[in-house]
Amino acid sequence: xxxxxxxxxxxxxxxxxxxxxxxxxxxxxxxxxxxxxxxxxxxxxxxxxxxxxxxxxxxxxxxxxxxxxxxxxxxxxxxxxxxxxxxxxxxxxxxxxxxxxxxxxxxxxxxxxxxxxxxxxxxxxxxxxxxxxxxxxxxxxxxxxxxxxxxxxxxxxxxxxxxxxxxxxxxxxxxxxxxxxxxxxxxxxxxxxxxxxxxxxxxxxxxxxxxxxxxxxxxxxxxxxxxxxxxxxxxxxxxxxxxxxxxxxxxxxxxxxxxxxxxxxxxxxxxxxxxxxxxxxxxxxxxxxxxxxxxxxxxxxxxxxxxxxxxxxxxxxxxxxxxxxxxxxxxxxxxxxxxxxxxxxxxxxxxxxxxxxxxxxxxxxxxxxxxxxxxxxxxxxxxxxxxxxxxxxxxxxxxxxxxxxxxxxxxxxxxxxxxxxxxxxxxxxxxxxxxxxxxxxxxxxxxxxxxxxxxxxxxxxxxxxxxxxxxxxxxxxxxxxxxxxxxxxxxxxxxxxxxxxxxxxxxxxxxxxxxxxxxxxxxxxxxxxxxxxxxxxxxxxxxxxxxxxxxxxxxxxxxxxxxxxxxxxxxxxxxxxxxxxxxxxxxxxxxxxxxxxxxxxxxxxxxxxxxxxxxxxxxxxxxxxxxxxxxxxxxxxxxxxxxxxxxxxxxxxxxxxxxxxxxxxxxxxxxxxxxxxxxxxxxxxxxxxxxxxxxxxxxxxxxxxxxxxxxxxxxxxxxxxxxxxxxxxxxxxxxxxxxxxxxxxxxxxxxxxxx
Numbered sequence: 001x002x003x004x005x006x007x008x009x010x011x012x013x014x015x016x017x018x019x020x021x022x023x024x025x026x027x028x029x030x031x032x033x034x035x036x037x038x039x040x041x042x043x044x045x046x047x048x049x050x051x052x053x054x055x056x057x058x059x060x061x062x063x064x065x066x067x068x069x070x071x072x073x074x075x076x077x078x079x080x081x082x083x084x085x086x087x088x089x090x091x092x093x094x095x096x097x098x099x100x101x102x103x104x105x106x107x108x109x110x111x112x113x114x115x116x117x118x119x120x121x122x123x124x125x126x127x128x129x130x131x132x133x134x135x136x137x138x139x140x141x142x143x144x145x146x147x148x149x150x151x152x153x154x155x156x157x158x159x160x161x162x163x164x165x166x167x168x169x170x171x172x173x174x175x176x177x178x179x180x181x182x183x184x185x186x187x188x189x190x191x192x193x194x195x196x197x198x199x200x201x202x203x204x205x206x207x208x209x210x211x212x213x214x215x216x217x218x219x220x221x222x223x224x225x226x227x228x229x230x231x232x233x234x235x236x237x238x239x240x241x242x243x244x245x246x247x248x249x250x251x252x253x254x255x256x257x258x259x260x261x262x263x264x265x266x267x268x269x270x271x272x273x274x275x276x277x278x279x280x281x282x283x284x285x286x287x288x289x290x291x292x293x294x295x296x297x298x299x300x301x302x303x304x305x306x307x308x309x310x311x312x313x314x315x316x317x318x319x320x321x322x323x324x325x326x327x328x329x330x331x332x333x334x335x336x337x338x339x340x341x342x343x344x345x346x347x348x349x350x351x352x353x354x355x356x357x358x359x360x361x362x363x364x365x366x367x368x369x370x371x372x373x374x375x376x377x378x379x380x381x382x383x384x385x386x387x388x389x390x391x392x393x394x395x396x397x398x399x400x401x402x403x404x405x406x407x408x409x410x411x412x413x414x415x416x417x418x419x420x421x422x423x424x425x426x427x428x429x430x431x432x433x434x435x436x437x438x439x440x441x442x443x444x445x446x447x448x449x450x451x452x453x454x455x456x457x458x459x460x461x462x463x464x465x466x467x468x469x470x471x472x473x474x475x476x477x478x479x480x481x482x483x484x485x486x487x488x489x490x491x492x493x494x495x496x497x498x499x500x501x502x503x504x505x506x507x508x509x510x511x512x513x514x515x516x517x518x519x520x521x522x523x524x525x526x527x528x529x530x531x532x533x534x535x536x537x538x539x540x541x542x543x544x545x546x547x548x549x550x551x552x553x554x555x556x557x558x559x560x561x562x563x564x565x566x567x568x569x570x571x572x573x574x575x576x577x578x579x580x581x582x583x584x585x586x587x588x589x590x591x592x593x594x595x596x597x598x599x600x601x602x603x604x605x606x607x608x609x610x611x612x613x614x615x616x617x618x619x620x621x622x623x624x625x626x627x628x629x630x631x632x633x634x635x636x637x638x639x640x641x642x643x644x645x646x647x648x649x650x651x652x653x654x655x656x657x658x659x660x661x662x663x664x665x666x667x668x669x670x671x672x673x674x675x676x677x678x679x680x681x682x683x684x685x686x687x688x689x690x691x692x693x694x695x696x697x698x699x700x701x702x703x704x705x706x707x708x709x710x711x712x713x714x715x716x717x718x719x720x721x722x723x724x725x726x727x728x729x730x731x732x733x734x735x736x737x738x739x740x741x742x743x744x745x746x747x748x749x750x751x752x753x754x755x
Contacts (some may be wrong), residue, residue, distance in 0.1 A: 008304060010082040012660055014075040019045055019345070020327040020658040025089050025112070026326070027105040028374075030061075030243045032112055034103060036080055036091050039317050040072035041065055042101060044112065045345060047326040049316030050245045051211040054185040055164055056352040056413055058321055060345045061213050061243055062169070062181055063129040066114065069122045069233075070099050082661075084308040087279035097122065105312075107278040111265050117132045124237045125229035126215055128179055130169040131345065137165055145418045166346075169212070172224035172255055178262070180255060181226075182212025184248075190414045192539040205413050210254045211245035216262055228464075240265055282311055285370035288685060289710045295649040296707035302652025303415050303685050305663035306678035307369060310362070314374035318413075319381055322358035322628075323348040323671035331672050332658065348671040353410040355379060356434025357490070357590075358628055358670065363677035364599070367448050368686040375445060379458050381411055381439055386462065393469055400472040405465035407435040409490075430486035430493075435466045436504035447694075447716040455515065463512055464524070470505060471531055482534040488579045489595075491588040495579035497536050503596035503603065506535050511694075538596065538603065540658070541577035543569035543619035549586035552647040557589055560669070562624050564589070575616040576603065589622040591630075598633045601693070614638050625650055627668030628676040632684035637691065638749070640702065642701045645689050651681035671734025692716050697744045700730065705749060715740070725750065 010023060015038045022033035022045065032044040037114065046061035053059045070093065077094035091101040099521035116124055153292045172180040188207035202324075218238040222228045222328050230237055242262040248254040265271065290300035313325045320326075330345045350358075362380045382389075386405060393404035411430045442459045445451070473486035488498030511534040516525055541547075546566040554564055576593040597613055604610050617634050625647050632647035654677055656666045665677040688702040690713050697715050705728040712722045720732040721744075730750045735741045 008083065008085045010084065010305065010661060012080040013078065015073040015078060016080075016660065017031065019043070020331060021660040022216060022329060023089060023661050024309060024312055024327045025081065025082075025087065025103060026106045026312025027087075027107045027110075028311065028313065029123070030110055030112075030245075031105050032064075032241075033324065033327055034089055036073050036078075036101075038073055040070045040093075041067050042091060042103075042114075044103075044110075044241065045329060046213055046241065046243060048211055048245045049244050049313060049318055049320070049326050052206055052209070052413060053183065053346075054167055054187050054206055055189050057166075057346050058204065058326065058348070059183065059211075060131045061183075061211060061245075062131055064213075064215055064241060065127045065129065066101075066116075066239065066519075067125045068099060068101070068116050068118075068129075068237075069124060070097065070118070084304060085280060085283050086276045087312075088442075104264075104272065104275055105273050106271055108270070109265060110243050110261055111266075112241040112243075113268065113271060114241070115268060116237040116239075118235050121233035121235050123230050123233045125218065125223075125227065126179075126239060127222075128171075128181055128215060129226075130171070130181060131167055131506050132169045132183065135165055135168045136205075143392065171225040172251065174225055174228070175214070175219045175259060177222065177228065178214045178216040178259070179222050179224075179226055179228050180212070180214045180258065180627060182251065182254065184251060185209045191456070208247055208249045209245070210248040210251065212254075212258070213241055213243045213245075214262055215256055216240045216242070216286040222520060226406055227634045229605075231600045236736055238268060248593075260508055263573070277533045279311075283307075285712075286368065286714060287710065287712045288689065290683050290707050293704070294707045295645060296704070296709070298649050299645075299652050299681075299685055299707075301662055302678070303566055303625070303682055305661065306652075306682050307365075307371075309673070309675075309678065310366070310371065311372065314366075314371070314377070317377060317380070319354055319359050319377045320362050320675060321348070322355065322362060323350050325673060325675055327664070327673060328671060331656070331667075333667065349667070350670060353412055356407075356409050356411065356437065358676050360434065360437055360441065360599075361628055361676045361683070363679075365682040365686060367441075367444055367678055368690060368715070369682075370720075372445065372449055375441075379438070379442060379445075379454075379462075382407065382435070382462055383458055385411060386465070390465060393465065394429075397469070397472045402468050403465040404469040404471055404472050405435070405462070407466065409434050431470075431490055432486070433489060433498075433500045433504060433595075434469075435462075436501065436508055439448045439463050439466060439508045439512075440599055442506065443508065443515070444716070446515070447692075448714060448717055448718070456519075459515075460519075467505075467509065467512070467531070470501070471527075476534055480534055481536050482531065483536065483580075488582070488592040489588070489590045491586050491590040491592060492578055492582050492584050494583035494589055495581060496583070497539060497580035499539050499576060499578055500592045500595040500600070502535055503538070506532065506598035507596075507602045536580060538648075539577040539580040539593070540574050541574045541593075543573040543615060544571065546580075547578070547586060547621045549621075553587055562589060562622070567619055567623065569615075573615055573619065574612060575619050576612065578621075586621065589624065589629075591620045591622055594620060594630070594634050597637050598630060601637070610638065611692070614640070626654065626677065627670060627674060628680065630680060632680060633687060636684045636687035636702045639702045641688070641704055644684055644702045645704045645707070648681050648684050648688070649665045651684070651707075665698075686713060689713060690715060690721065695743050697740070699733075699744055700725070700750045701744045701747045703750070 016035035022035040025031050030048040036042045044064040051059050063712050079092045081090045087101040093099045096121050102116050105112050131753040136752040169183045185207050190204050194313050220228050220230050220316045290296035313320050366375050385608050389405040389407050393406040446455050485496050578592040604613050635643035654666050654670050656664050664673040668674040691698040691701050709725045719740045720736040724732040
C-alpha cells in the first residue's frame with residue numbers, strides 16, 4: 001500500500017481570495033505563505049523562524065508580488081499543487097499560453113526559488129510590499145497581561161515597557177537586478193527593562209538584529225526601490241528571494257552578506273535536484289498511510305500535512321512557535337461575542353513566551369517520526385538557560401548546598417524570567433512541571449537514539465540540578481515521606497503533592513537511576529534512590545465527588561464553547577486525583593490527575609492500575625478535545641480504540657474555516673495554525689499504532705480494525721518498525737534490527753502475520 005495522492009498532495013482548483021487560502025513552503029528555517037489571485041499574480045508572505053522584532057514579536061519579513069504578463073487565473077483551467085513529499089509548489093494555468101510556475105524553498109540555502117515557464121514569451125515583474133511601512137504605537141492593554149482575550153500582541157513585553165512601538169521596515173538602495181529591504185531593531189525591550197537587576201546579565205537576542213530579504217530576477221533590472229521587471233519577454237523567468245536574519249550592528253555589512261548569499265545560489269537544475277533528494281529523505285524517515293475508512297483518511301491527511309508543516313519550520317535555533325508556527329497570516333477571526341475581528345500577520349495570542357505546556361506537544365511526535373535532529377531546539381532552550389536557572393535557584397533556595405535549577409513554566413527569548421512574577425519577592429509562580437516533562441522527553445530521546453553525547457552533555461547536566469531543586473523545594477515528614485506544595489499545573493494554584501510533579505519524579509528518577517548506574521557516581525545514585533523511595537503514593541479520590549471550579553473562570557471558558565459540567569460516578573469509584581490535597585478550586589481546564597498516564601506513563605503498568613486509569617479517564621473533570629488538551633493521547637495509551645479514533649479524526653478535522661491547507665488548524669486556545677492541535681493528534685495517532693515501556697514494544701494497542709494502514713515508525717534502541725494492516729489483519733511486519741522482534745507484543749484483535 002503506497003501513500004495516496006490525497007495525503008501527499010494539496011490541490012487548489014481555483015485562485016485564492018487572500019492569504020487565508022495560502023499554502024506553506026519552508027526549508028526548516030524560513031519560508032512563505034503562497035497564494036495566487038484571479039488577476040494572475042502570485043503572492044509570497046515571507047517568514048523566518050528567527051525574525052524577532054525589538055518587542056519580541058516573531059514578525060513577517062515582507063510581502064512579494066510576482067506578476068507574469070498573463071491572461072490571469074480562472075477556475076476551470078487553474079491548479080495550485082503542493083507536493084508535500086518533495087517540498088514543491090506548482091501553479092498551473094491553461095489557456096492560449098499555458099503557464100507553469102514552480103516554487104520551492106531550498107533546503108540547503110536561505111533562498112526561495114521561483115521559475116515561470118510559458119510556451120510563448122512573456123514579460124514579468126515583481127514588487128515588494130513592506131509589512132510595517134510606518135512605525136505605530138500600540139496602546140498598553142488594561143487588565144492582566146496574561147489575558148489572552150486582549151486585542152493586542154503586548155503580553156510579556158507589556159510587563160517591561162509602557163509603550164509598545166512597532167518600528168517600521170525600510171527599503172535599501174537597489175542593486176542591479178535586485179531590490180532589498182530590512183527591519184533593523186533599533187533597540188530591545190529587554191535592555192529597556194529596569195527591574196531585573198537581581199538577575200544575571202545576558203546576551204540580548206533582539207539587539208542588534210537585522211532581518212530582511214532581497215528579490216533578484218535573472219536578467220531583470222530594478223526599476224525602483226520596491227519594483228523590478230524583466231528586460232525582455234521570455235519563455236522562462238527565474239526569481240530568487242534570499243532572506244537573512246542575524247545580529248548586525250551596521251546595515252552595509254548585513255546588505256553585503258545578503259547579496260553574497262544570493263550570489264552563491266546554484267543553477268536551477270542542481271538546486272532542485274539536491275532539494276528534492278533531501279526533502280524526500282526526510283519524509284521517508286517515517287509514514288502513516290491509512291485507507292479504507294473516511295475517518296482514517298482524515299487522520300492520515302492531517303498527520304501527513306502536520307508533519308510537513310513541522311519539517312518546514314523545525315530546523316531553526318528557536319523552537320517552533322505553538323501559536324501559529326511561522327505561518328500565521330492576517331486572519332479574520334470570529335470573536336467570542338459572535339462578531340468578527342481582523343488581526344495582522346504579526347499577531348498571535350501569548351506571543352513572546354515559549355510556554356512549556358504548549359511547546360512540548362510539538363516535539364513529542366518527533367520521536368516516533370524519527371525527526372530527532374528537529375528536537376535539538378527544544379532541549380537547547382533549556383540548556384542555554386541553565387545558568388540563569390541556577391542563579392534563580394540560589395536566590396530561591398539559599399540553604400541548598402548543591403546547584404539547584406529553577407525553570408519557570410514560561411521560557412523566553414532572553415535568559416531570565418518575567419519580573420512581574422519573579423524575583424521581586426523571591427516567590428515564584430509555582431508551576432514548574434515543564435522541566436520534569438522535558439527530562440522525560442530527553443530520557444526517551446536517549447532511549448530512541450542511544451546518543452551518549454546527548455546523555456552526558458545535555459540530559460544529565462539538566463537533570464542533576466532540576467532533581468536537586470525538587471529535593472530542596474519540598475520537605476520530608478517524620479515518616480520519611482516527601483511532600484511538595486505548589487501548583488498542580490495551571491489548574492489548581494495551591495496543592496500538596498500534585499500528581500504531575502509526583503508522578504513525574506517517579507517516572508524520571510526511575511530511568512535516571514538506571515542510566516546513571518552505567519556512569520558511576522554511587523553517592524548520587526544513592527541520593528536519587530532515597531528520593532524515589534520517599535515519594536508519596538499516587539493521589540486518589542472518589543469519582544462520586546465533584547471537583548469544583550472557580551465561578552469567574554467558568555464564564556471565561558464557557559465563552560470558548562467548553563462543557564464544564566462535572567461527570568461523576570453513581571457509586572464510589574476510586575480514581576486518580578489532581579493532588580493529595582487541593583487547597584484551591586480549578587482555575588484552568590487541565591486534568592493533572594491523568595499525567596501519570598501521559599506524559600509520565602507510571603499509572604498503566606498493571607491491569608489493576610490500568611482499570612483505575614480507565615475510570616479516571618472516564619470521570620476526568622474536564623472533557624474537551626481542542627488545543628493542548630491531551631484527551632486523545634490518554635485514550636490511545638489506555639487502549640480505548642473507539643474513543644481514540646473518534647477524537648483523533650475530530651482533531652484532524654479542525655481546520656480554520658477560511659484556510660485551504662489542511663493543517664492550518666483553528667486557533668483553539670492559542671492561534672492559527674494551532675500547533676498543539678496538530679501535535680496532540682499526531683502523537684495520539686502514533687500511540688494507537690505503537691507504544692513502549694523500556695525494552696517492551698506494544699504494536700497496535702488501540703488500532704481500529706476498519707482502518708487499513710501502512711506504517712513506518714521508530715522505537716527505542718534504534719528500532720525501526722514497518723508494518724501493514726489490511727482487512728483487519730496484520731499482513732506484514734519488518735523490524736530492524738531483527739533481534740528486537742522478540743520484544744514486540746501484537747495486541748488483539750490483530751495477530752502475527754504469516755511468514
